[in-house]
Amino acid sequence: MAEGSAYWTYDEDAKAWYFGLNERSLGPYRTQIKVSAILDLDDEGRLAGVEILDGKPDGSPIEPP
Numbered sequence: 001m002a003e004g005s006a007y008w009t010y011d012e013d014a015k016a017w018y019f020g021l022n023e024r025s026l027g028p029y030r031t032q033i034k035v036s037a038i039l040d041l042d043d044e045g046r047l048a049g050v051e052i053l054d055g056k057p058d059g060s061p062i063e064p065p
Contacts, residue, residue: 002064019050023065033057 005022033056040049055061 004064017047021065025065035062 007020007022009018009020010016011018035052035054037053038051039047040051042048052062
């Protein structure tokens with residue numbers, strides 16, 4: 001299992017989360033894909049974790065940086 005560190009932001013107006021990997025490559029980022037994910041929520045309904053389930057559209061996995 002690969003491990004690393006990340007940061008997150010939350011945009012109240014858009015109700016949108018962004019997670020950035022600290023070890024990521026430099027942009028520009030030219031591809032975005034939609035995936036299925038599991039969100040872990042605590043007893044108060046707050047986000048605790050994200051598990052990405054799907055890979056790329058061609059079936060290949062999304063590799064860590």
